[in-house]
Amino acid sequence: MVFRNFKYSQLSISPTLWALALFGFSHAFHEWSELYVILFSDEISPKYHHLVQWLRMIKLSLSFAGLIIFSWLLFRICPNPFSKIGQIITAAVVIIYTLVMLFFFQGCSVLADTFTEAARYTRVLLGFGSATLAGGGIAIYGYQLRQKNHEYGLYFVATGAGLFIYGVLAGLVPTELHSSVPVFRTLAATLVLVTLYKALNIFDIEKEMATEAKLKRAIEADKYKAIGHLAMGVAHEINNPLASSILALDLLERKLPVKLDELMDYISRARLGINRASVISKELLAYARSDLSHAQKVFFYDVIDGAKQLLSHKIMPYVINVNCDSSLSITGQKVKLEELLINLLNNAMDASGNSGDIDISVTGDQHQILFEVRDYGEGMDEQTLLQATELFFSTKPIGKGTGLGLAICHQIIGAHKGKMKIISAKGIGTRVLISFSVGICEW
Incomplete structure (x- = not known):
C-alpha cells in the first residue's frame, strides 16, 4: 500500500x-x-516504571489510531445509511474512549493497576471497536463491488473478515490467556495482508483489460473517422x-418539343432521382465539414429532415413518427444537431431490431424546447443506464459500436445549453428526453 501508485x-x-x-x-x-x-x-x-507505563499506554492508543482514521474515511465512501451510521458509531467510540481515559487518569496520583485497566479498555474500545468498524466497512465496500460483477470485491469482503478476527484476538482476548494468542493474531494479520494484496492485484488486471478494450474502441473510432473523411471526398466527387x-x-428539357409528355415524365423522374442524390451528398458534406465556428438560427424540422436524408438507406424498415412544429428553432449548429439526432x-x-416504430417529438415555447426520441426496443437495465453516457462504454460487440454515440450526444447537448435524461427499462424501450434553453449556444 505504501509503494503502490494510486494517483490514477x-x-x-x-x-x-x-x-x-x-x-x-x-x-x-x-x-x-x-x-x-x-x-x-x-x-x-524502578524509578522509570511509571514513565514506561505511560509510554506503553500512549503507544497502545496511537497504534490503533490509524485504524480509527481508516474506519472514518472508509464510511465516508460507503452508501447511505451505512455511511452515517458508521461515522456516528466511530465518533461515539472515540468520545467514549476519551471519557473513560479521563476518568482513569484524573487527579495527580495514578495507581499501577490503573494502567492495566486502561490498557484493557483501550484494547476493547479502540482495538476491537475500530477493527470491527473497519472490517464491516470494507466488507460492505467489497459486497458493492461484487454486485457490480467485480471479482476483486470478494477479496475485500475477506479482508473485512480478517480485520474483524484480528479485532477479536487483539481487543477481547488477552495475550496472557495462552501462548498461542500471538500466533493466531499473526495468522489473522496475514489473512488481511494476503486478501488485500489479491484484491488490489486483481483490480490492476481488470483495469488493464478495460484499458485494452478502450484502446480497441479508440482504434475503431479512428477507423470510423477515416471512413468519414473518405465519405466526404466521395460525396464531393459525386456532387x-x-x-x-x-x-x-x-x-435537354428546353430543346424538346412541348408535346412529348411521356418523354418529359421520364425526364422529371430522372431529375427527381438526381436531386435526391444531390441533397444526400450535400448533407453528407455538411455533416463531415469541420468548420463549425458560427451559430445560427436552426429549425428542428430541418434538422429532422436532414438526419432522415442521411439515414435514408437505413430507416426504410422502420416507421419514423415525427411530431414537430415547423416554427420551433434554437440558435446553434445545424450540423451538430443533425449529428445528435443521427x-x-x-x-x-x-435497439429495435430489424423493424419497429420510432417516435420523434419536438414541443416547446419561447423559453424552452423539449426534444424526445423514443423506441420500443429491448431497453436497458439499471446498471447499463448508469454507464450509458460514459466514454467508450458500449453493450455492442467490438466492430458494431465504439461507445462514443451517447457521449458525443451529451457533449453536443451541453454546448447547446441543454440537458439530457434517459428513461429505460428492460422490455419497454428507451426514451431520450432533451430540454434546450432558447438562446445562444457556447462554442
Missing part, C-alpha cells in the same frame, strides 16, 4: 488505504516494543457529376 486509481477506497498502512506500521511497532519490554522488564530501573447531369437535363436514431434502430 479508479478505486474509491484508494484515498483511505494510507490510514490502514499507518495502522500496520504503528501497531507492528507497538507489538515488537511490547516484546522488548517483556523480555527486559527486570533490567528497567460534381450530379450538378452536371442536372444542367444537362435542363438544357446518433439517437442509430441507437433506437439498433
